[in-house]
Amino acid sequence: MHIHDVFEALWKDYTERLCPSASKVHALLQEDSQLINDHIALRTFAYRDIGLDVLAQPFIQLGYQAEGEYHFESKHLYAKYLRHPDPTRPKVFISELLVEECSPALQNIVAKLIRQIDDLPWSTPDLLWQGRPWDVTYSEYFELAQESEYAAWVAAHGYGANHFTVSVNQLKRFTSVEAVNEYLKQSGFILNEAGGVVKGTPQVLLEQSSTMADDVAVIFADMDATIPGGFYEFAKRYPQQDGELYQGFVAANADKIFESTDRQQ
Template sequence: MTTSPTQTLDAVLAGLMRRYSERVPDVQNIIRAMIDAQIIQSPDEIENDHIAFRTMGVPNLGLASFEKIFTHYGYEKRDEFNFIEKKLTAFWYSPPAGENQNLPRIFVSELRVDELSEEARRIIRTYTDTITSDPVDALDLDDAGAVDRFLHQPLWRTPTLANYQTLLAESEYAAWVIYNRYYLNHFTISVHNLKPGYNTIDAFVAFLADRGFRLNSAGGTIKVSPDGGLRQASTVAQMIDAEFAGGDVFRIAGSYVEFAERRVLPEFQHVPADQVGRQHRREGFETGNADKIFESTFTTQTNR
């Protein structure tokens, strides 16, 4: 029996979420807290606003390689974002038109490695230069199991702790990617689709804070787009005991959970609440918000 692109995509997303949930205890802890508070009865009621990945801008990898996976399933490349200080380029990708309206958006960022110091570039390339062709080109994108394994396998050898710490001092993003590779960086709970009393970012953040979850404070706990239509928050990344080459073990930032409220656009304020869909809400992303969300894995947050 052949599987459709939608079925393959569903299986890839399920694999990503399964491994991510195992690695990030906050995922299940937040879901349990939501069930305990009767915000939801089942995890299936949560809409995933978007998932995010981090990549290295080096030959055969980066955005140009990674995006082939999701454009194969019908995702459409949308706006570009430039994070000057962090030396990052990012794009977001909208789900296939006419498909399941609950499919997550995809946000993929890439480190502009050429803008780093000579030493940082040298370290990164000692790992990534071992990849001499685009690995996605060799992947059967219609085989969900193969794609799932690819997204969770090391693309290069395990870094040394010394190399990790050198990168950490210059680019915390570079350090995260050199160890974590394509691990899912975060998934995002759409709070606007939760029950009244919890369906604004302010109310949901208060709920999380009351239950002791650590939230990213960079730029304020709630990050708001200039138009006020996109409001976001996130937990601080979970710390993991990472084993480096040679057996060194060091606690580093893993992944985290994000929360987003997309407000109804002014021209759709007349639409009854029970008829509001994605097409009526603020779409896309915001550079200022995303810039601070990136810092969920930075030591300024994890060491607080």
């Protein structure tokens, strides 16, 4: 499968199932040339045959290489990002919930989900956008959310990109993340304000912002409900001392970006 086909399939699933509003944002920011996707993000459980390294394999087979790693201790998350030698290819940020660090109640629910998918061939690329491969009840989702919004999101939605990211560097109408944010707010979008609307600074070589996740309908085993789905991110990268744009991620930024899918109280 070609890299282009993988990201097209992920985009289709993302805009149809997880973040329908992304198509409108994309149209609002579209200029003369096609928008550059800085990166996507995938979520999973650090559990048996569905962990971070398993989700990374299809990308590695397409030429991607694992780069920096990140720890989010308060959220019990570990992450890496993958980068392709071709700088025009989107980066892939993959995180996993360290299930063994969580409560016995959470571990039991996750184990119940995983038992339903023991025989799936996790190395095949199409599973990256297949959605939820297990049945889960709303009550289980709600219980997970009391401890970990991240765990609840993965349980409810399964696999797919939780966000795509517009590269602000390419835009002509907007030269800053702040300008993009203001335009989106005027267009009726709600932005993630955790840690400030703009996460990061030119000093750390990366600024990011994001919409709050769309509310999407999910069919649970016991009822239907509307819950947070995916969101759209915006990133501006700054040059390093060698003049090349910084290509990594900043843990403090990412920690707050995760909260774009938190349920609004």
